[in-house]
Amino acid sequence: MPKIKTKFFLLFAGLLIITSCSDDDVTAVEPEATCFDGIRNGDELGVDCGGICFNTCFDELVLEGELVTRRILSSEIEYTLNGPYIIRDGAILEIEAGTIIKATPNNDSYLIVAQGGQIYIYGESDNPVIITSASENPEPGDWGGLVICGQATTNNGINARSDLGDIFYGGNNNIQGSGTIRYLRLEYTGALFRNEKRFNALTLYGIGSSTNFSNIQAYESMGNAFEIFGGTLNISNLVALNTGLAGIKVSGGWTGAGDSWYLTNQNNSGIELGNNPINFDALPITDAFIENITINGPLTNGALAYNNGGGFFNLFNIYTSSISLGININSDIESLMVDVGNLEIENIEFENPSSNFIPTNYSGATNFYSEGIAIGAGNRNELPDWAQNWTIGF
Template identity: 45%
Template sequence: MKKTIFNFMLALATTTLLVSCGSDDDNNPTAASCTDGIQNGDEEGIDCGGTACQPCLANLLSGEVATDVILDATLEYELTGAYVILDGGSLTIPAGTKIKATGGTAAYIAVAQGGQIFVNGTSSNPVVMTSGSENPAAGDWGGLVICGNAPTNKGVSVTSEVADLTYGGTNANDNSGSIRYLRVEYTGATFSNDKEFNGVSLFGVGAGTTFEYVQSFFGGDDGIEFFGGTVKGDYLVSINSGDDSIDFADGWTGTGSNWYIAGGAKAGIEGSNNGDNGNAAPVTTTTLSNITIVGPVSEGALYYKEGGGNFTINNFYTSNVDLGIKVKDTDLEAAARIENGDLDINDIQFGNVPAGFQITDYTGSNQSFYTEGVATGAGNGAASPDWAAGWTVGLDNSGPASTENLAGEVSGTVSLNADVEYLLTGSFVVLNGGVLNIPAGTTIKATGGTAAYIAVAQGGKINIEGEANNPVVMTSGSANPTAGDWGGLVLCGYAPTNKGVSVTSEVADLTYGGTDANDNSGSIRYLRVEYTGATFSNDKEFNGVSLFGIGAGTTFEYVQSLHGGDDGIEFFGGSVSGNYLVSTGSGDDSIDFADGWTGNGSYWYIKDGAKAGIEGSNNGDNGNATPVTTTTLSNITVVGPVSEGALYYKEGGGNFTVTNFYTDGIDLGVKVKDTDAEAAVRIENGDLSVNPMQFDNPLAGWMVTDYPGANQNFVVQGPTSGAGNGAAAPTWAAGWTSGL
């Protein structure tokens, strides 16, 4: 088929070309033939048949295209009216082409069924369709309309809302061309309340069409809308739309990924089935992934509407929205689908939530259709994604949001951002195979009370990468923080315990225990947890950090618990070692180990705990359970007062060797319950050895031990430095601890 180059030849019998000549001749004929920039006349010695000569201005667009037309990127085109690519015609627009609309409501570009458009922009040189006004504003012109032969639930051969073209059919793979790196600006001209142009409208467009890297900027109505069809939409941007930012309806069965939406007036995404019949078929069915919506919005980040449909949405990030998912209370078809599990949102994260924020206004019984988690959204959370650089306008590149919500589950690899302050609104669980990376300087503030905790399940990993002068801090989000404001950090592994295999943890209800002594649950260094210890019941209280069956492959060092409502740090079996640990102001024991723990500990600094400085036991149900708690502790400081001894050897105790043990201001060194027969047998057998142990500033009535048995030689007094500086804070604790 003959190609027509617009700056040389326009061979379109059906195309009206408006010409401005600047000559005395006011004849502006229809262009049937135009070569060398000269149209219909003699000029500069060229014989034009005796008629008046006019320049060939092929940069004015209007009319109809029935053949193949290629624009010229060196020209700036003026869209003076409707420009329609008919069945069999095609329009190719090269990178860098700019089209300015001057025809108001009458100016739009449309592709009819059977026509094709090829927008060949690049990331550094997009195609731009914009307003020709000196003071551009939303609604200056129509927009881009594409009509195809793919199925919709509005029927076959339906008339489009705008441009009055036919769309809809049975060809799911229909091909209306390829659109890449296109920006449409100031669209949305209004015919009536029911007829408004969107930035880009896709009516029954098929999966054979490419639609990616498209931005709508300041559209008067929706930014981009899919009316049925099967076309995919990837790498889409909608900024400052006057209605919804991206909308899909009428049985759309395409998919979408990497959508960045900001500044829309109503819904970030409006997804519906059919406004006349919420159960019309085919039902709108889509999977969306990597979505960012930056508010405010007035109708939710997602408006699930008019029957909704079958939606799966993964990695959904929102910032500054007061409503996550909107569902109209009278939308019975949408409610039925939610109850049926047809709306499934995984890893939705809420950043910068305003006062009165709601995740959803849906009031039905199924409130588990969404799962909170860490999301990167379109790539950088609330900030402009990297893939949008170079071809978009109006995006905020100022960096990530200042606050983001944390809740839900981690099944892949998630890395937090130290520049973000995270709000822990509920449980946040790293599942088997998941990895949570937390860089130095990250702060997580718990706002969810008892329901707020961080847990790592068997097979999951957490990597806390704090630094001596830049720790990771997990704390209360209360204006007046106090012990017990939130749960704490819970880790569950596959290492042996004497509670058995596949036991359920006291808190977080996760499985722990196994046969892998070298199990690896990650690495924790330079972490401070504050105001933990939320209480479920007398038997179920969170500690600052709870380690259930954690293996020796895990690194656990430079960790502080500050003002925990229960124990500061507790080892429930396992083989992990704990070095450079600090526990201050605990409401129960400061550091506790039990259930067959076989790790070691060094450099523990303990101060102001309510009960035992260290509580070490074997098994509360069976003091002789195996494996027996066995450990070597060294360089320990306990600063009292304490009510249950610097060391409470309990529930069968175990095989303990403690060296360089310093105490200050205590009334009891080693406590042993007189009814604990298994613990007594071990002491008499020499399984408990504390040498040397120093007692500074003992209280009135002080005792080395209350153990009444024959072996009184298991404690040997002598000078020690304890954790480094006796009762004073050790030098290794400087910079990352608090309250010492």
């Protein structure tokens, strides 16, 4: 009998040990975050800095050089863009809603996403991301702009070099994605690159159709507000105010669609529509559908300028006001493109034109446009509802 009790006691003790080990596994607690563990955790804004840590994240404040990993920019930090900042192949830059980045003027400051890199800007309608000048008295041309290079088709071939930033773009991956941008404001852009060409607020080279870009404003750009060169992306809800050149320039074999563009006070033209500035016959030919556009003058080169060899364009619901020239057909070459039906514009309205207004300088026989009542980007000449709260200058 004593032997049985001993065996039972040992069995019971063994069960207690097993149960105790199991309970330890369930209630295991992660080590508490500290300001000395070499990890960004807790509410820290960087590695062992910011948040509960009293030291400032000085290294986290400056954007310059190259990004080769993943980086998240916090709305709790005001960043300085201090020269070129390149998002390399495989790297990802994420920017939270409400983040402000200030670019150092006259310092070759610009942000560029290389092929294979991605950018995710998560602004909100009442809390946009803002990239602006660091000057106390900002002016157009204080810094470069945002340039994104993709792997989709352009009519400059595969592995072309960008004339802004001088990196590769183009390829055959037409569904490639370069990221997401929503509710972004780009202010005081348009500095010269290598004293040769002005940056645009946003320049897109060969961007694929899996990219999602919408609700972007270019404010006080000395170059174009937006330029789309090749690619297959669709892009919507663009706003341009006070632009030194064109509001939007599209060419390079772009085969996408544009919707809801609101443009006011462009110095040159509202929208430039072309194929290739060097080789007018380059393939693939630009082939785009654009609708719901407002173009408010004044401007000097036409609300719509058809140039650089033309291309295939279908436009619908175009509202214009305070302009002297509606549709500028640039030369005899583009006139031939109109003759064969490559440019079609349906329902364009010319409201409150200047005293010397002409709808087009085209003198051929083709009736390529039709006039009608247009609402444009939403509210005719007024800022559309979708552009309220996150834009400035209106």
